[in-house]
Amino acid sequence: xxxxxxxxxxxxxxxxxxxxxxxxxxxxxxxxxxxxxxxxxxxxxxxxxxxxxxxxxxxxxxxxxxxxxxxxxxxxxxxxxxxxxxxxxxxxxxxxxxxxxxxxxxxxxxxxxxxxxxxxxxxxxxxxxxxxxxxxxxxxxxxxxxxxxxxxxxxxxxxxxxxxxxxxxxxxxxxxxxxxxxxxxxxxxxxxxxxxxxxxxxxxxxxxxxxxxxxxxxxxxxxxxxxxxxxxxxxxxxxxxxxxxxxxxxxxxxxxxxxxxxxxxxxxxxxxxxxxxxxxxxxxxxxxxxxxxxxxxxxxxxxxxxxxxx
Amino acid sequence: xxxxxxxxxxxxxxxxxxxxxxxxxxxxxxxxxxxxxxxxxxxxxxxxxxxxxxxxxxxxxxxxxxxxxxxxxxxxxxxxxxxxxxxxxxxxxxxxxxxxxxxxxxxxxxxxxxxxxxxxxxxxxxxxxxxxxxxxxxxxxxxxxxxxxxxxxxxxxxxxxxxxxxxxxxxxxxxxxxxxxxxxxxxxxxxxxxxxxxxxxxxxxxxxxxxxxxxxxxxxxxxxxxxxxxxxxxxxxxxxxxxxxxxxxxxxxxxx
Ligand SMILES: Nc1ncnc2c1ncn2[C@@H]1O[C@H](COP(=O)(O)OP(=O)(O)OP(=O)(O)O)[C@@H](O)[C@H]1O
Ligand SMILES: [Mg+2]
Numbered sequence: 001x002x003x004x005x006x007x008x009x010x011x012x013x014x015x016x017x018x019x020x021x022x023x024x025x026x027x028x029x030x031x032x033x034x035x036x037x038x039x040x041x042x043x044x045x046x047x048x049x050x051x052x053x054x055x056x057x058x059x060x061x062x063x064x065x066x067x068x069x070x071x072x073x074x075x076x077x078x079x080x081x082x083x084x085x086x087x088x089x090x091x092x093x094x095x096x097x098x099x100x101x102x103x104x105x106x107x108x109x110x111x112x113x114x115x116x117x118x119x120x121x122x123x124x125x126x127x128x129x130x131x132x133x134x135x136x137x138x139x140x141x142x143x144x145x146x147x148x149x150x151x152x153x154x155x156x157x158x159x160x161x162x163x164x165x166x167x168x169x170x171x172x173x174x175x176x177x178x179x180x181x182x183x184x185x186x187x188x189x190x191x192x193x194x195x196x197x198x199x200x201x202x203x204x205x206x207x208x209x210x211x212x213x214x215x216x217x218x219x220x221x222x223x224x225x226x227x228x229x230x231x232x233x234x235x236x237x238x239x240x241x242x243x244x245x246x247x248x249x250x251x252x253x254x255x256x257x258x259x260x261x262x263x264x265x266x267x268x269x270x271x272x273x274x275x276x277x278x279x280x281x282x283x284x285x286x287x288x289x290x291x292x293x294x295x296x297x298x299x300x301x302x303x304x305x306x307x308x309x310x
Numbered sequence: 311x312x313x314x315x316x317x318x319x320x321x322x323x324x325x326x327x328x329x330x331x332x333x334x335x336x337x338x339x340x341x342x343x344x345x346x347x348x349x350x351x352x353x354x355x356x357x358x359x360x361x362x363x364x365x366x367x368x369x370x371x372x373x374x375x376x377x378x379x380x381x382x383x384x385x386x387x388x389x390x391x392x393x394x395x396x397x398x399x400x401x402x403x404x405x406x407x408x409x410x411x412x413x414x415x416x417x418x419x420x421x422x423x424x425x426x427x428x429x430x431x432x433x434x435x436x437x438x439x440x441x442x443x444x445x446x447x448x449x450x451x452x453x454x455x456x457x458x459x460x461x462x463x464x465x466x467x468x469x470x471x472x473x474x475x476x477x478x479x480x481x482x483x484x485x486x487x488x489x490x491x492x493x494x495x496x497x498x499x500x501x502x503x504x505x506x507x508x509x510x511x512x513x514x515x516x517x518x519x520x521x522x523x524x525x526x527x528x529x530x531x532x533x534x535x536x537x538x539x540x541x542x543x544x545x546x547x548x549x550x551x552x553x554x555x556x557x558x559x560x561x562x563x564x565x566x
Contacts, residue, residue, distance in 0.1 A: 167431050168430075172417055172425040184367075184387045186417055190388065245458075
């Protein structure tokens with residue numbers, strides 16, 4: 001396979017799971033105005049459940065489904081801390097996230113009969129994944145097949161999310177997230193809206209974790225570190241470049257933002273940026289994205305002022 | 311009919327007994343269907359607190375709120391939303407700025423009903439209805455349905471909030487100084503609009519204002535609050551005879 005194509009496929013296999021991660025973060029951070037630190041926790045739970053279950057012989061699709069539901073539970077837990085126990089937003093997420101680091105040790109321990117805590121599990125080449133089931137004998141086409149499967153999953157999820165947030169209730173959740181007072185005045189149970197949005201968000205993030213780990217064919221308890229920043233940066237880059245005019249536009253921006261993010265990272269590393277300093281690069285990217293957003297919003301404010309004055 | 315029976319509400323921010331502030335002190339009020347009540351009173355006299363208690367933003371310490379012979383005291387704010395349409399003083403509070411005009415209207419058209427998680431939020435039949443309503447409100451917004459509410463001026467936003475509050479007909483419309491943040495000309499426009507809609511739709515309305523002239527000009531009944539009590543309640547003929555001077559004198563009398 002030509003080098004350039006393998007680079008593109010490489011970018012896509014990193015970027016596509018990240019689309020779901022960014023979409024999940026978008027639901028809490030942007031729609032609900034809730035900086036949810038559960039994200040890295042549910043990513044870890046998704047990754048560890050998928051790998052551990054596959055390792056003990058569960059069908060990879062069933063394993064991925066369970067892994068995804070694991071994320072739903074994380075999100076639900078955070079929402080209960082926040083709505084029922086009245087724990088502040090940031091802290092609610094931190095509590096769940098902290099729990100998951102221990103839970104992941106237990107989950108990965110299943111592979112050792114559940115009597116050990118394990119912090120690293122690798123699948124062997126004969127273990128199946130949601131991708132390998134479709135590899136057949138086409139060895140050279142594997143990266144392509146993997147990318148296509150990822151693309152199909154991501155597209156299905158984006159379509160579902162687009163439709164959900166376009167329904168009567170989805171719109172109500174968006175309104176509530178933007179303006180809680182309005183939500184209540186319109187008869188929306190704002191607590192329930194928070195529960196649903198947080199659960200949904202972390203469901204998607206765990207699915208992203210499960211997809212990512214099966215691509216790596218391994219899971220380490222540090223697998224999720226840095227992903228919150230990556231997801232946020234993807235959202236910001238997407239919004240800065242592709243805009244946020246309507247809900248559809250925002251979803252497309254997130255998806256493309258994640259891909260652009262990995263294009264930038266890959267190009268930087270190809271150009272010789274030491275990959276050991278990746279985190280520095282991530283941080284720089286987020287600052288640049290925020291600045292782009294700032295410049296854009298300043299310009300917009302001027303336009304609005306002008307329109308109102310005239 | 312909306313009835314407040316012996317409503318008492320006090321706030322205490324510090325926990326010290328001396329810092330207890332009685333915002334409403336055993337208020338009794340009956341509002342008949344079709345009443346358009348204007349409410350005046352000095353700062354901190356309890357006007358906003360009354361509306362908040364009616365809408366369920368917070369619970370009274372004592373007393374009962376009765377709507378059409380049923381107590382609604384125990385219902386949460388979102389559960390009461392089907393009965394009340396609200397417009398706040400702050401134009402930002404009534405609408406979702408990052409959503410389009412049509413999205414805001416779609417959400418409002420279901421005020422107090424179940425928002426279904428499977429039914430598509432945009433409805434073809436609504437669109438035409440919204441356009442007609444926006445025309446009736448004379449905002450020049452009827453061909454800007456897809457624009458974000460955030461780009462509208464304060465006056466347009468307040469008028470849109472008024473439309474949203476009345477789109478699903480409320481039992482009582484609650485207006486809390488809804489023109490106070492607007493320039494005098496826009497404020498007048500929104501007030502005229504309010505009166506027109508209230509009359510056309512025969513809405514029972516409570517409108518708080520600091521403007522004596524407006525309080526006299528609009529509505530068939532006027533209430534004045536002072537330190538958590540209702541100190542004046544006049545209707546019809548009696549109200550029509552009142553002048554701004556009378557009101558100012560009353561203000562002076564109660565302030566002594
Ligand atoms: N959420 C709250 N927390 C604490 N105190 C409050 C709260 N809401 C009202 N109060 C107090 O209750 C009293 C009545 O306030 P309220 O807002 O009802 O007055 P108002 O008549 O609407 O005044 P204004 O004309 O200034 O709007 C005031 O002393 C106020 O400080
Ligand atoms: Mg007030």
